[in-house]
Amino acid sequence: MMLQEHSSPPAKKYKPDSLLVSFSTKQNMLGSRKDTVSVEQQRRSLPIHQARIQLINQLRQLDCAVLIGETGSGKTTQVPQYLFEAGIGRQGIVGITQPRRVAALSLAARVAEEKKTELGKLVGYTVRFEDATSDETKIKFLTDGMLLREAIGDPLLRRYSVVILDEAHERTVHTDVLFGVVKAAQRKRKDLDKPPLKVLIMSATVDVDLFSQYFNKAPVLYLEGRQHPIQIFYTKQPQSDYLHAALVSLFQIHQEAEAAHDILAFLTGQEEIEAMAKTCRDISKHLPDGCPQMVVVPLYASLPPTQQLRVFQSVPKGCRKVILSTNIAETSITISGIKYVIDTGMVKAKKYNPESGLEVLAVQRVAKAQAWQRSGRAGREDSGICYRLYTEEEFEKFDSMTVPEIQRCNLAGVMLHLMAMRIPNVMTFDFMSKPSPNAIQAAVDQLDLLGAVDRKDGQLLLTALGRKMAAFPLEPKFSKTILLSSEFHCAEEILTIIAVLSVDSVLYNPPTKREDVQSARKKFISSEGDHMTLLNIYRAFKNVSRNKEWCRENFVNNRNMMLASEVRSQLRDICLKLGMPLESSRMDTGNIRRCLAHGLFMHVAELQLDGTYVTLDTHQPVAIHPSSVLFHCKPAYVIYNELLHTSKCYMRDLCVIDSEWLYETAPDYFRRKLKSNKN
Known part of the structure; x- marks a missing residue:
């Protein structure tokens, strides 16, 4: 299905000669949506509107289809409405999945x-942790992770008559699992x-071929978006x-471009974004008269929804909006007013090696497909400009597509949830891009060590503990820790610790106020570690009472603390449904650390004679991250939450433990590990 291509105005000439970062130019045509007077006129002006009748007729006849729509075609907001208005799937819910919560929120608000x-x-x-639906809801936007959780209770997804898997190219681990789950539900x-x-x-x-083949040679329908250079x-x-x-690029643009033209810059994470936001605000105060005021808006996944939605709000006349975002702004959401995009070419991604058991969060180059998506943000409403902070020669060496997350992550959580959905054989699950047999086996071994699975007559089955673990929207190691906490009479404390660890850092560390930060933190620091x-x-x-001023004085991120509080409340509700006794250990921190050791026993590092650390399971050399309260200490054994690979492999979020606790939790495993370490 094709739409006639819209003619586009020629690209506006722009010479960045005065930029301190020197650029060469290349022009590309990417899509956009142009805002018009009313909401209804906007809908009618979208390229997809011309294909509405043809599209409805096609979808009425098809059980499954792949719809490729150029950026700005209007597919995400309009297709669910077309299906509903045409009575297709009215007997159930039309569900539209999104990889990110901010997209699900903003799209639902727009369609409403x-x-x-x-x-x-x-x-x-x-x-996750928020439901804005009712018995009346017929068009439902949800994150792919939430539809997966629904599938645990109902593998046939009986409430849904249509499932739209949007932003399929992002290939998040949840999306890839959903492909198999939805395909199986349709067949059953x-x-x-x-x-x-x-x-x-x-x-x-x-x-296209990969998706079409996987979904039983599903027809591929094409839509064209409005083109802007x-x-x-x-x-x-x-x-x-x-x-x-x-x-440098941002301020050069800011001083030369019209105030009405906003800027979107892609960075890699919260710390980078918050630090640059502060720098931008500081510098903008000292710019010459006549320069527009700068309104800096951060955007990353762990921001509370109200903060994320600030990117859509207009700014006063004569001001320029500058959005500093992770790859969350690459797809789905349309932020009006963006004229300039600055692409650093970097993204933070997890990589997991099943052979070594090492999972690291590392900053790496984007793929070409991601770079084009980023460029496209500048051309949604009019002609735009993208500054790529890398050479054209470097770009040509980028990978074409992002490696699907399912092939570079720890699959323990995936396997747990597939088994909770009563998938007959998780080892042979129908993945679109199958992970390596080693990765699948390593995940099953981890679940076995955690006591979540059992082997019976050659079959892999969930234990009673495993079924309870699957009730939590957490990594299996954290679910297990919560479930163990009642044995150690410290459930209230463990819920708090895991809730805080489930959001981005609650600590704010402005580089210009190091002494003030250290002084404020002294009263909280525990010699027993970060937890x-x-x-x-x-x-x-x-x-x-969650006082904002207190947070400011103590360099605590109020937004993330509020989010942690919400997460804790949800996790507590799950515990109550499971009938768990929720006790507090009061001031007995030994029980809390012991519980953490029992839950996170696969994340242990041991001090060596030369003062360095190695992980017990893989003998990987690691170091204590400078942000840890244990940075200047040398405890014999620590557990850690994750490894971050930059110049070296750092352990983050540490807790001091005793070695005998390890023998308690998994005696055979640690006898083997400690013995091999000595050898």
Whole structure:
């Protein structure tokens, strides 16, 4: 299915000669949506509107289809409405999955506005720890992780008549598992003569053949978006410091461009974004008269929804909005007013090696597909400009597509949830991009060590403990720790620690106020490690009734603490449903650390004679991260939450433990590990 291509105005000439970061240019045509007077006129002006009748007729006849729509075609907001308005799937819910919560929230709000309905009624959303739906909801936006959780209780997804898997090209681990789950649900419903499930896979850029073949040679429908020219500038020389290059480029644009033209810069994570936001605000105070005021808006996954939605709010006349974002802004969401994009070419991604058991969070180059998605943000409404902070030669060496997350992550959580869905044989699950047999086996071995699975007559089965672990939207190691906490009479404290660890850092460390930070933190620091320190901070936060001023004085991130408080409340509800006794250990921190050791026993490091550390399971050399309260200490044994690989492999979030606790939790495992270490 094709739409006639829209003609585009020629690219506006722009010479970045005065930029301190030197660029060369390349032009590209990418899509956009142009805002018009009313919501209804906007809907009618979208390219997809011209194909509405043809599209509805096609989808009415098909059980499954792949819809490729160029950026700006309107597919994400309009297709669910077209299906509903045409009566397709009205007997159930039209569910639209998104990889990210901010997209699910903003899209639901937009479609509710277009349908002239209150959010949570006809149109609603469900994201982790938040549900805005009702019995009236027929169009439901939700994160792919939330649909997976629904599938645990109902593998046939009986409430849904249509499932739209949007942004399929992102290939998050949840999306890839959903492909298999939805495909199986569709087949089973047909076999059992149940009402059919219609499946629609939507994407802007995707390996069409791979998707079509996987979904039983599903037809591929094409939509074209409105074209707006985008000029792309590459740097003439490779940049050794992408953050400095981004800052220089940002202020050069800010001083030369019209105030109404907003800037979007892609960075890699919360710490980077918050640090640059502060720098931008500081510098902008000292710019010459006549320069627009700068409104800096951060955007990353762990920001509370109200903060994330600030990117969509307009700024006063004469001001420029500058959005500093992770790859969360690459797809799905349309932020109006963006004229300039600064692409650092970097992204933070997890990589897991099943042979070594090492999972590291590392900053790496984006793939070409990601770079084009980022460029496209500049051309949504009019011609735009993208500055790539790398050379064209470097770009040509980028991978074409991002490696699916399912092939580079620890699969323990995936396997646990597949088994909770009663998948007959998780070892042979129908993955679109199958992980290596080693990765699958390593995940099963981990679940075995955690006591979540049992082998019976050659079959892999969930234990009673494993079924309880699957009830939590957490990594298996954290679920196990919570479930163990009642044995150690410290459930309230463990819930707090895991809730705080489940959000981005609650500590704010402005580099210009190091002494003030250290002084403020002294009263919370525990010699027993970061977990106990975080527990002390949360207790103090609660004692002052979540006071914002207290947070400011103590360099605590109020937004993340509030989010941790919400997460804790949800986890506590799950514990109560499971009938867990929720006790507090009061001031007995030994029990808390012992519980953490029992739950996180696969994340242990041992001090060596030369003063360095190695992990017990893989003998990987590791170091204590400078942000840890144990940075200047040398405890004999520590457990850690994750490894971060930068110049070396750092352990983050540490807790001091006793070696005998390890023998208690998994005697055979540790006898083997400690013995091999000595050898």
